[in-house]
Amino acid sequence: EVQLVESGGGLVQPGGSLRLSCAASGFTFSSSWMHWVRQAPGKGLVWVSRINGDGSSTSYADSVKGRFTISRDNAKNTLYLQMNSLRAEDTAVYYCARTTTFAVVIFDYWGQGTLVTVSS
C-alpha cells in the first residue's frame, strides 16, 4: 500500500525557516517524481515544486523560487522541502504527492498534509 506521511509543519515567524519531510512507503520511491502542492486555508490547490527520481532535476513555482529547496534521500525514502524567508502568504497545508507511472505530472497519491503557519 502506497503511503505518504508529511511532517515538520508548525508555527514560524515571518522570515523564519522550516523543513518539511514526506516519508514514503509501498512503492519504489527512487523511480518516482515527487511534488509539493500547497493549499492556503479555504483556498485552492497550488503547485509548489517537483523533483525527479534521482534528484538531479527540480522545478519551482515563481512564488517560492530562491526561497524553497526541494530534495530527496532515496536511501531513506524521504522527500524534503526546505523553506526559508517565510512569508505570511506561505501559510498553507503542504501536501507531498507521487506521480503516476505513466505521467510525471499527474498525481495519483497524496499525503494527508502538514500545516505551516507563518505569523508573528
Add this chain to the structure above:
Amino acid sequence: EIVMTQSPATLSVSPGERATLSCRASQSVSINLAWYQQKPGQAPRLLIYGASTRATGIPARFTGSGSGTEFTLTISSLQSEDFADYYCQQYNKWPPLTFGGGTKVEIK
C-alpha cells in the same frame, strides 16, 4: 502561465441528479487535463486524466470530456459521497503546473 478557470464556484445539486462542472484554460492544453476530488480535511484524489480517462477505482458515473480550452466533468447521478470540492489541473505546459480555483458541489 496557463490560467485555469472553473465554473461555477458552487453547484447545488440534489442526490440522484446530474452535476456538470466546467473548466476553461487560457490557452490550449490539448487533452492534458486531470480532475481531482477533495473532501473536507482530506487530500485530493485523482478522478480523471487525459481529459476523459478514469483513474483506477473511479466509478463510471464520473465522466470527463473536452479538449483544447474547454473541459467538463459530469457526475451522472450524485451519491452522498460525491459532495466535495473538485479541481481541474493542466499539465500540457509547465512549470508551473496549474489548477483551477475549484468547484464546490453541495447538497441542494
